[in-house]
Amino acid sequence: xxxxxxxxxxxxxxxxxxxxxxxxxxxxxxxxxxxxxxxxxxxxxxxxxxxxxxxxxxxxxxxxxxxxxxxxxxxxxxxxxxxxxxxxxxxxxxxxxxxxxxxxxxxxxxxxxxxxxxxxxxxxxxxxxxxxxxxxxxxxxxxxxxxxxxxxxxxxxxxxxxxxxxxxxxxxxxxxxxxxxxxxxxxxxxxxxxxxxxxxxxxxxxxxxxxxxxxxxxxxxxxxxxxxxxxxxxxxxx
Numbered sequence: 001x002x003x004x005x006x007x008x009x010x011x012x013x014x015x016x017x018x019x020x021x022x023x024x025x026x027x028x029x030x031x032x033x034x035x036x037x038x039x040x041x042x043x044x045x046x047x048x049x050x051x052x053x054x055x056x057x058x059x060x061x062x063x064x065x066x067x068x069x070x071x072x073x074x075x076x077x078x079x080x081x082x083x084x085x086x087x088x089x090x091x092x093x094x095x096x097x098x099x100x101x102x103x104x105x106x107x108x109x110x111x112x113x114x115x116x117x118x119x120x121x122x123x124x125x126x127x128x129x130x131x132x133x134x135x136x137x138x139x140x141x142x143x144x145x146x147x148x149x150x151x152x153x154x155x156x157x158x159x160x161x162x163x164x165x166x167x168x169x170x171x172x173x174x175x176x177x178x179x180x181x182x183x184x185x186x187x188x189x190x191x192x193x194x195x196x197x198x199x200x201x202x203x204x205x206x207x208x209x210x211x212x213x214x215x216x217x218x219x220x221x222x223x224x225x226x227x228x229x230x231x232x233x234x235x236x237x238x
Contacts (some may be wrong), residue, residue: 008099009027016131017132019020019131025128026043026099027099028040028041028101028149032101035227040151041079045189047120047121047191049130057143058146063076064179077154080159084115084119084210084211084219086149091119091121097120120191166221173236174236179199180217181196195209195216196217198217201229205224206223
């Protein structure tokens, strides 16, 4: 990515940086570290920081704005806001994918559209913003770009997890309880990516990825639900 592309990135996200290098690092995916002759540092440490800032801002926002909801509901709403799928959706809306520094191999296999890469990069950007401009700037950015959809989540109860929905549907239609199996786990201990498969009977309905096995299971269940009609016809409606 060229220097003028970084300026486009700042314009897109409406950020006026004090230290551009922080945001440069926030956009560096680990795949490029060993491919290029450079002194790049990956965005993993900033992602670690941004994840914590994001959790605090969303927790405070929900606590102050939804006083009638108990702790359990607030936790569920927050999880729906900050899950990989949700963050990746906002990263796509902001066009972050095209600004990420990544290896040619990662890009060739669809890295710029990969949900967990987009979500991690958005968290890294939040981490960079926190170091560059402090908590208030992060609060403004997160409320505008992530918390705005909380009303939709609450009104449509989008926080109810996909695993529960899939189990209910599968037991009703097929009389089978879905099971989950680990497909792979990659990356360093502090930033692993898990891939889980959801099976109904002997059939794999979908696979999903996430930063924990539970998140990967939710992703797999969501994909299975989104494609339920076609998958059910394929495996059970001969």
